Amino acid sequence: MIFILTFCLVSVSGYQVDEIIKIAYQRVTTIAFACAICVLISMCVCPVWAGEGLHKLVVNNLENLASFLEGSFGCVY
Incomplete structure (x- = not known):
């Protein structure tokens, strides 16, 4: 769902190519950070x-x- 929302955000808006790469990088790092937190909580807490x-x-x-x-x-x- 996050990937679909990111695609819609990029498709609808008129971002430049540099901004699209920046948004994609931010989304990927946010997803990776959230996955790491979930794994740590389920393993340690x-x-x-x-x-x-x-x-x-x-x-x-x-x-x-x-x-x-x-x-x-x-x-x-």
């Missing part, structure tokens, strides 16, 4: 959630989905 906590959450959601599907489609079989 919340590593337990990314491991066992996430596993328990996924298991609970799959069990809820299975019970819903058993109730909805139980009479089909």
